[in-house]
Amino acid sequence: xxxxxxxxxxxxxxxxxxxxxxxxxxxxxxxxxxxxxxxxxxxxxxxxxxxxxxxxxxxxxxxxxxxxxxxxxxxxxxxxxxxxxxxxxxxxxxxxxxxxxxxxxxxxxxxxxxxxxxxxxxxxxxxxxxxxxxxxxxxxxxxxxxxxxxxxxxxxxxxxxxxxxxxxxxxxxxxxxxxxxxxxxxxxxxxxxxxxxxxxxxxxxxx
Numbered sequence: 001x002x003x004x005x006x007x008x009x010x011x012x013x014x015x016x017x018x019x020x021x022x023x024x025x026x027x028x029x030x031x032x033x034x035x036x037x038x039x040x041x042x043x044x045x046x047x048x049x050x051x052x053x054x055x056x057x058x059x060x061x062x063x064x065x066x067x068x069x070x071x072x073x074x075x076x077x078x079x080x081x082x083x084x085x086x087x088x089x090x091x092x093x094x095x096x097x098x099x100x101x102x103x104x105x106x107x108x109x110x111x112x113x114x115x116x117x118x119x120x121x122x123x124x125x126x127x128x129x130x131x132x133x134x135x136x137x138x139x140x141x142x143x144x145x146x147x148x149x150x151x152x153x154x155x156x157x158x159x160x161x162x163x164x165x166x167x168x169x170x171x172x173x174x175x176x177x178x179x180x181x182x183x184x185x186x187x188x189x190x191x192x193x194x195x196x197x198x199x200x201x202x203x204x205x206x207x
Contacts, residue, residue: 141188164205
């Protein structure tokens with residue numbers, strides 16, 4: 001009886017140890033690394049900034065019927081969706097849920113920017129294309145800055161993917177501007193950075 005009791009205890013401990021190891025292997029990502037205040041701020045801001053892009057492009061497509069606005073607007077919705085997944089994963093309050101209507105933003109700076117871009121794009125199709133390039137310009141600038149301030153893999157993967165998309169969008173708008181004999185000059189990123197983007201081929205993002 002004594003030997004049986006020792007054996008039973010050994011088997012129980014062994015099974016308990018095996019179960020613990022298996023749980024860790026099955027759920028390796030259950031524990032989240034807490035985001036810093038700056039990482040949270042950047043994530044929530046980028047979510048609204050992608051909404052700004054979508055809302056402006058939807059507006060310009062409705063006004064001018066040019067497919068570049070429609071296609072890139074759909075892409076911006078996908079960018080928004082990617083960021084929402086991370087926001088939900090880290091149990092943060094989605095700013096878009098607080099200001100869901102088109103052209104409505106919780107961030108005052110983004111609200112001001114949206115209003116100015118709409119006013120500029122209302123002038124003509126050519127100005128609307130400049131607005132498109134401007135949005136991608138500021139997106140690349142803000143994404144580059146957000147990337148520099150984090151080492152979180154969730155954020156880096158998302159920002160890299162969005163940045164790739166923004167570079168492709170910049171190439172698309174620049175092509176439309178060139179057809180209209182308009183040269184876009186960088187306003188947020190450097191001119192050198194802009195020329196590097198425009199001088200390179202369209203990318204396959206998320207590959």
